[in-house]
Amino acid sequence: MFRFLLFLIVFVTPFQSQSQTDLSYYISQNVNLNPNIPTPESVIGHQVGEWHITHDKLVEYMKALAKSSDRITLKDRGQTFENRPLLLLTITSPENHKNIEAIQTAHIEATDAKSANAAHRPIVVYQGFSIHGNEPSGTNAALLVAYYLAAAEGKAINDLLEHTVILFDPALNPDGLQRFAYWANTNKNINLNPDPNDREYSEIWPGGRTNHYWFDMNRDWLPVQLPESRARIETFHNWMPNILTDHHEMGTNASFFFQPGVPSRTHPLTPQLNQELTKNIATYHAKAFDKIGSLYYSEESFDDFYYGKGSTFPDINGGIGILFEQASSRGHIQESDNGLLTFPFTIKNQYTAALSTLEAAHSMRQEILEYQHQFYKNVKEEAAKEGKKAIVFGDEKDAAKTFHLAEILKRHRITFHEVKSDFSKDGKNYKKGYSYVVPKNQKNPRLINAMFETRTTFKDSLFYDVSAWTFPLAFNVDYTETTTAHAGTVVTDLKHQQGGVSQQSEYAYLFEWHEYYAPQLLNSILNKGLRAKVALKRFKANGKSYDYGTIMVPAKNQDFTPSEIYSFLKDKAEESHIQINAVATGLNEGIDLGSRNFRTLELPKIALLVGDGITSYDAGEIWHLFDTRYNIVATKLDTKNFSRADLSRYNTIIMVNSNGGLSENNTKKLHSWIRNGGTLVAYKNALKWLNSKKIMTIDFKKNKLIAKNISFEARRNFRGAQVIGGAIFEAELDRSHPINFGYKNNTLALFRNSTLFINEDKNSYNNPIQYTKNPLLSGYISEENLDSISKTVPFKIGKIGRGKIIGFTDNTNFRAFWYGTNKLLMNAIFFREEM
Numbered sequence: 001m002f003r004f005l006l007f008l009i010v011f012v013t014p015f016q017s018q019s020q021t022d023l024s025y026y027i028s029q030n031v032n033l034n035p036n037i038p039t040p041e042s043v044i045g046h047q048v049g050e051w052h053i054t055h056d057k058l059v060e061y062m063k064a065l066a067k068s069s070d071r072i073t074l075k076d077r078g079q080t081f082e083n084r085p086l087l088l089l090t091i092t093s094p095e096n097h098k099n100i101e102a103i104q105t106a107h108i109e110a111t112d113a114k115s116a117n118a119a120h121r122p123i124v125v126y127q128g129f130s131i132h133g134n135e136p137s138g139t140n141a142a143l144l145v146a147y148y149l150a151a152a153e154g155k156a157i158n159d160l161l162e163h164t165v166i167l168f169d170p171a172l173n174p175d176g177l178q179r180f181a182y183w184a185n186t187n188k189n190i191n192l193n194p195d196p197n198d199r200e201y202s203e204i205w206p207g208g209r210t211n212h213y214w215f216d217m218n219r220d221w222l223p224v225q226l227p228e229s230r231a232r233i234e235t236f237h238n239w240m241p242n243i244l245t246d247h248h249e250m251g252t253n254a255s256f257f258f259q260p261g262v263p264s265r266t267h268p269l270t271p272q273l274n275q276e277l278t279k280n281i282a283t284y285h286a287k288a289f290d291k292i293g294s295l296y297y298s299e300e301s302f303d304d305f306y307y308g309k310g311s312t313f314p315d316i317n318g319g320i321g322i323l324f325e326q327a328s329s330r331g332h333i334q335e336s337d338n339g340l341l342t343f344p345f346t347i348k349n350q351y352t353a354a355l356s357t358l359e360a361a362h363s364m365r366q367e368i369l370e371y372q373h374q375f376y377k378n379v380k381e382e383a384a385k386e387g388k389k390a391i392v393f394g395d396e397k398d399a400a401k402t403f404h405l406a407e408i409l410k411r412h413r414i415t416f417h418e419v420k421s422d423f424s425k426d427g428k429n430y431k432k433g434y435s436y437v438v439p440k441n442q443k444n445p446r447l448i449n450a451m452f453e454t455r456t457t458f459k460d461s462l463f464y465d466v467s468a469w470t471f472p473l474a475f476n477v478d479y480t481e482t483t484t485a486h487a488g489t490v491v492t493d494l495k496h497q498q499g500g501v502s503q504q505s506e507y508a509y510l511f512e513w514h515e516y517y518a519p520q521l522l523n524s525i526l527n528k529g530l531r532a533k534v535a536l537k538r539f540k541a542n543g544k545s546y547d548y549g550t551i552m553v554p555a556k557n558q559d560f561t562p563s564e565i566y567s568f569l570k571d572k573a574e575e576s577h578i579q580i581n582a583v584a585t586g587l588n589e590g591i592d593l594g595s596r597n598f599r600t601l602e603l604p605k606i607a608l609l610v611g612d613g614i615t616s617y618d619a620g621e622i623w624h625l626f627d628t629r630y631n632i633v634a635t636k637l638d639t640k641n642f643s644r645a646d647l648s649r650y651n652t653i654i655m656v657n658s659n660g661g662l663s664e665n666n667t668k669k670l671h672s673w674i675r676n677g678g679t680l681v682a683y684k685n686a687l688k689w690l691n692s693k694k695i696m697t698i699d700f701k702k703n704k705l706i707a708k709n710i711s712f713e714a715r716r717n718f719r720g721a722q723v724i725g726g727a728i729f730e731a732e733l734d735r736s737h738p739i740n741f742g743y744k745n746n747t748l749a750l751f752r753n754s755t756l757f758i759n760e761d762k763n764s765y766n767n768p769i770q771y772t773k774n775p776l777l778s779g780y781i782s783e784e785n786l787d788s789i790s791k792t793v794p795f796k797i798g799k800i801g802r803g804k805i806i807g808f809t810d811n812t813n814f815r816a817f818w819y820g821t822n823k824l825l826m827n828a829i830f831f832r833e834e835m
C-alpha cells in the first residue's frame with residue numbers, strides 16, 4: 001500500500017501538474033495564436049503556474065510583449081518603496097494606438113460635455129492584479145491575459161481591441177508579490193505536497209499581502225498615501241476608466257466570488273444603476289465559469305461601501321469597480337473542501353474572469369459609456385444646485401497638515417482655492433496659506449461629499465471595512481460650510497510654507513509644537529546632541545504667545561557655537577517647514593526661559609516590537625511614520641529575538657496591537673525594564689494583555705451581550721452588529737497635559753476599531769483624553785456600544801517603579817492618513833518623562 005501511494009505521489013502528481021501548466025490548459029484550442037509573440041515560458045523559463053512568478057521576471061515578460069506587439073505600449077509610472085517599476089500596459093488595436101491621445105481626450109470630454117455620442121468610442125477598462133501580494137493567481141494570470149491579448153488572431157479579438165482600450169496593471173503590489181513568490185518557490189517540492197500543514201502554505205510574518213511598510217494597499221485608493229497608489233490614481237484620473245477590475249484571493253475552501261456584493265451594503269452615494277450594471281456584467285462571468293465547470297457565487301459577501309478599495313473607488317467616479325476573489329492555493333497545490341486545489345486552476349479562473357470582463361465591456365460598451373456620461377451630467381446638475389456653497393478647511397497653527405489634506409484633493413483633481421483674506425467662523429480662524437476653499441460647484445461634488453461628509457445612519461449594520469473616513473476629522477483640521485465669496489485664486493502649485501529662523505541668536509530659539517513636522521525638527525535637534533527643553537506652561541515672549549509644548553533651544557553652553565547652531569537650525573527648519581524664532585532675553589510674560597517649567601528632553605531610543613503575535617499593519621504604520629515623515633530611526637525588534645536583546649539600549653519600547661503578548665520569560669524581562677525607568681507605549685489588545693499579566697491595572701468596562709429573539713441564522717449579523725469596524729469619535733482634551741501638547745482645540749476626533757472601553761479615573765487630571773457624553777462623529781456603532789463608550793477614556797498611564805506604560809485603546813496612526821492623531825504618539829515618545 002505504502003509503495004503504491006508513493007507511486008501515486010511521485011508519478012501522478014507531477015503528471016497532473018504538467019498537463020495543467022501547458023498553455024492549452026488555459027487558452028481555448030479554438031484560438032489562433034500568432035507565433036511571433038513570445039509565450040510566457042519562452043521568457044520566464046517556466047510554464048505559467050509551475051512556479052510563482054517573481055516581479056522581475058514579470059517585468060521582463062511584459063517588456064518582451066510590448067516589444068513584439070503593436071497592440072501594446074508599456075509605461076513605467078514610477079517606483080515602489082523597494083525601487084520596483086510600476087508598469088502600465090496600454091492594450092488596444094494598432095489603429096487606436098496611432099490616435100491614442102485623441103481617444104483619451106474624447107473619452108474625458110464625454111464626462112464634461114452636455115451630450116456625447118457613444119457609437120464609435122472605445123470603452124476603457126482598467127485591469128489590476130494582486131494588490132495583495134500573497135494572492136498571486138491574479139498576477140500569474142496577467143501573464144496569460146497579456147499574452148492572449150497580444151497573440152490571439154481573428155475577427156473576435158480584432159473587434160474587441162478596436163472597441164476597447166485596456167489599461168493593464170499586471171502587479172498592483174510589486175514588493176509584496178516578490179516577497180510572496182520567494183516564499184512559495186523556496187518551499188516548493190518537486191513532488192507537490194497538498195498537505196495544508198506544509199511550510200509552503202504558511203508564510204512567515206508579515207507575509208506578502210502588504211507593501212514594503214506593511215500597508216494593505218487596497219485601502220489606499222482614496223487617501224493615496226503610498227507611491228503605488230499615487231501612480232495608479234494618476235492613471236485613473238487621466239483615463240477615467242469605465243470598468244476597473246481588482247483580482248484577489250480568499251480562503252482555500254471557498255470557490256470564486258464576483259461582484260455585486262451584499263446589496264444593502266452599497267454606499268448611498270453610489271447610483272443604483274452602477275450595481276445593476278455590475279449585475280449584468282456578472283452574467284458574463286457566470287456564463288464563462290459555467291463553461292469551464294468552476295463554482296462561483298455573488299451578492300452574499302463583500303461590499304461596495306468604503307471608497308478606499310479598488311472595487312469601490314470607481315463607483316464614486318462614474319465607473320464600475322469589480323472585485324474578484326479566487327479561493328487560494330497559496331502555494332502550488334492544496335487540499336480543500338472542493339478537492340485538490342491547484343495553483344494553475346486558480347490562475348485559470350482569474351484568466352477566465354479577466355476575459356469575461358472584456359467580453360462584457362465589449363458587448364455592453366455603449367450602455368456603459370452612456371452610464372458614465374450620464375453620471376457626470378447628473379452630478380453636474382447636483383453641483384449647479386449647490387450654487388456658491390463651498391467648504392473651507394485648515395489649521396491656523398499647522399500648515400503642513402493642511403498641505404497634506406490639500407494634496408489628496410489635488411491627486412483626485414478636485415479644485416480648491418486660497419482663502420481670499422483671513423476670516424473667522426464659529427470661533428475658528430481661516431488664514432491664508434493655512435486653509436483652502438473647496439467650491440461645491442465643480443466636476444464631481446459627490447467625490448467631495450465622499451471625503452468630507454459625516455454619516456451616522458446606515459441601512460445595514462455590517463461593514464466589510466471601516467464605516468467612516470471623514471478626511472477633515474482624520475486630519476484634525478477645522479472645517480465648515482462657507483461660500484465662494486471667501487475663495488481667492490485657484491491653487492495650481494501647492495506648496496509647503498517656507499520654514500526658517502528669524503535671525504541668529506546669542507540667547508535662545510523657540511518654536512511651537514503645533515506644526516505636523518515639529519517632531520521631525522525636535523528629533524534632529526536632539527540627535528545632533530543639542531540641548532532642547534519643552535515648556536509645560538503657556539507664556540508670552542516678545543509680544544508673541546507660545547502655547548503648551550513650545551520647544552526652546554538655548555544658544556549657549558552647547559557643544560556647538562552659536563553660529564553653528566544657527567546654520568544647523570536654519571537647514572532643519574527649512575526641511576521641516578517650521579518657523580523658528582530667535583529671542584534675545586529670557587524674561588517673559590508667564591514662565592521665563594530659565595524656569596523649572598522648561599524641562600530638558602532626552603533623545604528617544606526606540607524599539608518597535610514586530611514579529612509573531614504583533615499586528616503587522618499597526619507596526620508598519622509606525623515604521624512608515626518614523627522613517628518617511630519624521631526621520632526617526634527605530635529598531636524593529638522581533639519578538640523572537642526579544643529574550644537575547646539588550647533592552648538597556650532603549651528608553652522607549654512600542655508594542656502595537658498584539659494577540660497573546662510575550663512569553664513568560666520575556667514578560668518578566670519587559671516588566672523589569674519598565675521598573676528600571678523604561679517607557680512602554682502600548683496599544684489596543686496589548687493593554688488587555690498587560691492587565692491580564694497584572695503589569696498594569698486597567699478598569700475595563702464589561703459589556704455583556706445576550707441574544708434575545710435572535711435565530712440561529714441571524715446569529716452572525718447579531719454578533720457582527722457589535723463590531724466597530726472603524727468609526728470616528730469625539731474626545732475632550734485637557735490641553736495642559738503633555739499628551740495633548742500641540743493641539744489647539746479642546747476636542748479631538750479619534751479613530752476607533754476596537755471595543756475596549758476604559759472607565760474614567762476618579763481624579764479628573766488623570767483623564768486628559770475623554771470621550772464626550774455622546775461622542776459619535778461619523779460611522780457606525782451599535783446602540784449598546786455607544787452607551788458603553790460614553791465618558792470612557794481611550795488613554796491611560798500606568799506608573800511602574802521608575803518607568804511607565806502609556807496606553808492607547810486605539811490606533812493613532814491608522815493607514816497613514818490619520819495625520820490628526822500622529823501627534824499623540826509623538827507626545828508619548830518625546831514628553832514621556834513629563835507625564
Ligand SMILES: [Zn+2]
Nearest residue numbers: 132135248249
Ligand atoms: Zn485581497
